[in-house]
Amino acid sequence: MKDHGQAVTRYNAKEAEARWQKLWAEARTFETREDPKRPKYYVLEMFPYPSGRIHMGHVRNYTMGDVVARYKRARGFNVLHPMGWDAFGLPAENAAIEAKVHPRQWTYDNIEQMRAQLKLMGLSLDWSREIATCDPSYYKHEQRMFLDFLKAGLAYRKESWVNWDPVDQTVLANEQVIDGLGWRSGAPVERRKLRQWFFRITAYADELLSELDNLPRWPDKVRLMQQKWIGRSTGARVSFALKGRAEPLEIFTTRPDTLFGASFIALSADHPLAESIARSDAKVLSFIEECRRLGTSEASIETAEKKGYDTGLKALHPLGDGWELPVFIANFVLMEYGTGAIFGCPAHDQRDLDFARKYGLGVVPVVLPPGEDAKSFAIAFEAYVGDGVLINSAFLDGLGVEEAKMRVTARLEELKRGRGEVNFRLRDWGVSRQRYWGCPVPVINCATCGMVPVPAKDLPVTLPEDVSFDRPGNPLDHHPTWKHVKCPHCGGPGERESDTFDTFVESSWYFARFCSPQAPGPVARDAVDYWLPVDQYIGGVEHAILHLLYSRFYTRAMRRSGYLGIDEPFTGLFTQGMVCHETYRSADGRWLSPAEVTRDDQGHVRETATGEPLAVGRSEKMSKSRKNTVDPTEIIATYGADTARWFMLSDSPPERDMEWTAQGVEGAWRFVNRLWRSVVQVSDGLVPVGTPRPQEMSEAGIATRRVIHKSIDGVTQDLEQFRFNRAVARVHELSNALAELAGEGAGERWVLREGYETLARLAAPMMPHLAEELWRQLGHASLLVDEPWPLADAILLVDDTVTVAVQVNGKLRGTLALPRDAARPAAEEAALALPAVARALEGRSVRRVILVPNRVINVVI
RNA sequence: GCCCGCCUGGCGGAACCGGUAGACGCAACGGACUUAAAAUCCGUUCCUGGGCAACCGGGGUGGGGGUUCGAGUCCCUCGGCGGGCACCA
Numbered sequence: 001m002k003d004h005g006q007a008v009t010r011y012n013a014k015e016a017e018a019r020w021q022k023l024w025a026e027a028r029t030f031e032t033r034e035d036p037k038r039p040k041y042y043v044l045e046m047f048p049y050p051s052g053r054i055h056m057g058h059v060r061n062y063t064m065g066d067v068v069a070r071y072k073r074a075r076g077f078n079v080l081h082p083m084g085w086d087a088f089g090l091p092a093e094n095a096a097i098e099a100k101v102h103p104r105q106w107t108y109d110n111i112e113q114m115r116a117q118l119k120l121m122g123l124s125l126d127w128s129r130e131i132a133t134c135d136p137s138y139y140k141h142e143q144r145m146f147l148d149f150l151k152a153g154l155a156y157r158k159e160s161w162v163n164w165d166p167v168d169q170t171v172l173a174n175e176q177v178i179d180g181l182g183w184r185s186g187a188p189v190e191r192r193k194l195r196q197w198f199f200r201i202t203a204y205a206d207e208l209l210s211e212l213d214n215l216p217r218w219p220d221k222v223r224l225m226q227q228k229w230i231g232r233s234t235g236a237r238v239s240f241a242l243k244g245r246a247e248p249l250e251i252f253t254t255r256p257d258t259l260f261g262a263s264f265i266a267l268s269a270d271h272p273l274a275e276s277i278a279r280s281d282a283k284v285l286s287f288i289e290e291c292r293r294l295g296t297s298e299a300s301i302e303t304a305e306k307k308g309y310d311t312g313l314k315a316l317h318p319l320g321d322g323w324e325l326p327v328f329i330a331n332f333v334l335m336e337y338g339t340g341a342i343f344g345c346p347a348h349d350q351r352d353l354d355f356a357r358k359y360g361l362g363v364v365p366v367v368l369p370p371g372e373d374a375k376s377f378a379i380a381f382e383a384y385v386g387d388g389v390l391i392n393s394a395f396l397d398g399l400g401v402e403e404a405k406m407r408v409t410a411r412l413e414e415l416k417r418g419r420g421e422v423n424f425r426l427r428d429w430g431v432s433r434q435r436y437w438g439c440p441v442p443v444i445n446c447a448t449c450g451m452v453p454v455p456a457k458d459l460p461v462t463l464p465e466d467v468s469f470d471r472p473g474n475p476l477d478h479h480p481t482w483k484h485v486k487c488p489h490c491g492g493p494g495e496r497e498s499d500t501f502d503t504f505v506e507s508s509w510y511f512a513r514f515c516s517p518q519a520p521g522p523v524a525r526d527a528v529d530y531w532l533p534v535d536q537y538i539g540g541v542e543h544a545i546l547h548l549l550y551s552r553f554y555t556r557a558m559r560r561s562g563y564l565g566i567d568e569p570f571t572g573l574f575t576q577g578m579v580c581h582e583t584y585r586s587a588d589g590r591w592l593s594p595a596e597v598t599r600d601d602q603g604h605v606r607e608t609a610t611g612e613p614l615a616v617g618r619s620e621k622m623s624k625s626r627k628n629t630v631d632p633t634e635i636i637a638t639y640g641a642d643t644a645r646w647f648m649l650s651d652s653p654p655e656r657d658m659e660w661t662a663q664g665v666e667g668a669w670r671f672v673n674r675l676w677r678s679v680v681q682v683s684d685g686l687v688p689v690g691t692p693r694p695q696e697m698s699e700a701g702i703a704t705r706r707v708i709h710k711s712i713d714g715v716t717q718d719l720e721q722f723r724f725n726r727a728v729a730r731v732h733e734l735s736n737a738l739a740e741l742a743g744e745g746a747g748e749r750w751v752l753r754e755g756y757e758t759l760a761r762l763a764a765p766m767m768p769h770l771a772e773e774l775w776r777q778l779g780h781a782s783l784l785v786d787e788p789w790p791l792a793d794a795i796l797l798v799d800d801t802v803t804v805a806v807q808v809n810g811k812l813r814g815t816l817a818l819p820r821d822a823a824r825p826a827a828e829e830a831a832l833a834l835p836a837v838a839r840a841l842e843g844r845s846v847r848r849v850i851l852v853p854n855r856v857i858n859v860v861i
Numbered sequence: 862g863c864c865c866g867c868c869u870g871g872c873g874g875a876a877c878c879g880g881u882a883g884a885c886g887c888a889a890c891g892g893a894c895u896u897a898a899a900a901u902c903c904g905u906u907c908c909u910g911g912g913c914a915a916c917c918g919g920g921g922u923g924g925g926g927g928u929u930c931g932a933g934u935c936c937c938u939c940g941g942c943g944g945g946c947a948c949c950a
Binding site for chain 1: 864881886901929932943944950
């Protein structure tokens with residue numbers, strides 16, 4: 001074909017995309033409202049932190065969500081697909097410190113920029129529902145709900161150990177402590193006991209665990225991680241009397257069956273008993289201080305030696321007559337778990353064994369492994385933790401481990417020296433942050449009345465605008481006037497709580513706010529009842545525990561306060577992989593960004609500016625530190641959003657990491673153009689829109705129709721199952737088949753129309769702008785986005801003739817074209833008649849023939 | 862240390878429930894068009910032996926073993942990579 005100039009050979013993505021985006025916006029195509037007559041579908045991607053620029057991770061996430069939203073919309077669902085901003089957080093304050101901008105200004109500027117960037121992607125979002133969590137119109141509802149939670153006992157304040165940075169004068173999260181030092185100040189972090197706010201997530205520990213089984217559309221991996229995080233363990237609480245003390249000591253164990261193998265008791269350094277002894281014993285005090293200095297970082301735990309200090313106290317075994325056990329303070333016992341005290345059974349716990357060997361304590365085996373002899377069995381340096389039969393254990397002798405656990409627990413209960421107990425690893429969620437850029441905890445501290453919640457009518461408690469970040473610590477504390485208020489209770493002088501909430505609180509309910517973003521209360525009940533739960537939630541695995549667990553808790557807390565009627569916020573969850581890129585490094589160790597390098601004719605990578613050759617490193621997650629990032633806006637400016645979206649969905653399965661390559665984008669861009677060009681070229685010769693299917697059709701035409709309808713069926717299943725890479729491959733296949741038919745002269749004009757219309761429809765969720773363009777080119781006046789999803793003709797999905805593999809002893813010897821569902825004798829005969837089969841048989845007799853209908857004929861000799 | 866996942870051409874990956882391994886794309890190579898290049902179009906490409914050729918054979922899904930008429934797929938085992946948790950009593 002002759003080149004008729006630029007207009008015919010090149011698709012102007014930039015112009016076309018802007019045009020369609022404008023039309024969708026004008027038609028308010030994606031604005032949604034409740035409609036009880038239609039089935040709803042709520043698609044949500046984890047909302048972004050407004051860092052200032054979108055990155056490829058966002059592009060991948062929002063492309064996937066948009067494919068789902070557009071597909072479900074075409075299937076007739078009333079689709080809610082909103083977007084907002086997770087707008088509180090530390091980076092805004094850092095910007096305030098470094099660039100002297102107000103966090104609010106910085107945040108809203110960033111939102112402005114990112115919204116413009118996102119809009120270029122052509123996402124089917126209902127922008128009328130946009131929310132920013134730093135807006136008082138959002139967080140005032142959070143404060144309102146906090147008051148409800150307070151009343152319901154789901155929020156409370158207690159003293160708790162925290163990581164304290166003495167220079168920055170703030171609490172640090174565990175993630176912000178690196179090798180025992182504050183991440184910003186570099187100062188050694190101290191453990192301090194501070195009054196902190198908590199959400200009682202543990203109240204729902206059992207439910208949060210058991211309901212994981214009712215989330216079949218969540219990845220197993222995430223459910224498993226949450227299971228482990230909640231960490232339910234069954235055991236017993238056992239009471240040990242202490243010689244010379246009135247108060248008994250309680251311990252928790254999951255192995256009450258090994259109670260007769262006890263040889264010591266160990267207390268946490270933070271245990272009240274340890275602290276009480278320390279008051280009269282300087283040596284104990286210095287040991288406790290040594291334990292505390294060890295800190296909580298992973299490295300220190302790993303390298304720390306198991307150490308104990310014998311307090312000289314004696315505990316009396318609850319089942320032994322006058323049996324005394326030494327009481328140690330040990331550095332490996334955590335106050336936060338169980339009762340902060342344990343009994344040590346060295347024979348059946350490795351850590352206890354190490355401890356016993358170090359301090360010369362007894363090692364008595366009480367569980368006999370199968371096949372061992374009770375007289376000769378001994379423990380050396382490896383504890384036995386498996387199943388077996390109880391020995392040396394009085395009334396438990398001869399029982400299995402499980403049976404023994406039950407029996408001993410029952411006996412302890414009779415004696416009132418213990419009872420069965422379930423413990424969780426999960427702790428209550430500490431939500432206090434000593435930060436400015438967060439939602440203020442709506443509480444006033446009064447010298448007379450104590451803690452007084454801010455009355456609902458006084459909400460919101462807004463952040464003061466005039467703050468200074470000149471000195472370390474919480475600006476809310478330093479503010480001259482903000483925190484000084486009258487006590488709402490007695491009218492006397494009070495002080496505002498200056499803690500703000502962890503930003504995870506905002507993200508724990510934003511999905512509910514999206515249902516009715518203008519509601520005067522936190523939510524409008526009819527709106528949440530209609531829209532919730534979220535049918536499909538999409539985001540990174542990094543939120544597998546924190547955000548997803550908090551949201552599950554918060555939903556229950558909202559239910560308890562009457563805001564919602566559901567338990568689980570997200571019925572479907574998909575965790576997408578990361579976007580990676582290869583890395584470039586110069587000889588002197590500088591990292592270079594993909595934009596700064598060129599590939600020469602030999603395939604060597606050079607720095608564009610200097611021509612210096614570069615080392616190409618392995619592909620890693622795009623990150624600023626490695627400089628291996630590609631700016632989505634530049635890609636969209638060059639190739640258009642559809643190309644970026646198409647490449648994002650190609651090749652790699654969505655749950656896996658993908659590699660971003662320049663060649664890959666080029667390939668996607670070529671396909672966009674090829675598709676556009678083939679429709680432009682073919683459209684003039686097609687039958688008019690709406691022409692009924694002709695009675696007569698050529699073989700090639702019928703064959704192509706089969707491909708078309710199999711494509712509909714295949715793409716539909718692929719999209720339903722999040723197999724976007726396969727959907728992409730199928731669209732390629734259909735495009736190839738149509739090009740082939742078009743190449744065969746006049747071809748079947750009707751079939752070509754059906755084919756290209758189908759192609760446009762199937763590609764629309766993934767490349768929405770191009771699809772509209774093709775639809776228009778094919779002669780339609782309507783918007784494709786309002787067209788229904790195509791339906792496959794079931795008759796065309798089954799072939800009349802099938803290709804069957806013919807094997808001899810499982811080895812492929814040839815193929816056979818047979819009528820569908822061919823009967824055994826005919827199929828067998830045809831198979832045996834194949835020359836390759838006869839050759840393989842070499843005259844040997846056939847023992848039997850395995851026939852898998854329409855698939856395989858296996859001749860066994 | 863414990864738990865989970867993964868391993869298929871030069872690369873990303875496909876292969877429904879055990880039934881023709883390598884779809885589709887990238888890259889590479891060859892050809893056409895062009896004064897030339899780019900773009901585009903056509904063709905080839907898992908490895909390997911034989912043959913001028915159409916063609917005929919052998920091997921192959923991280924290694925080893927097993928189940929089965931038949932294994933990328935199921936089981937055992939070893940190795941490698943990735944992720945999660947980590948003093949949890």
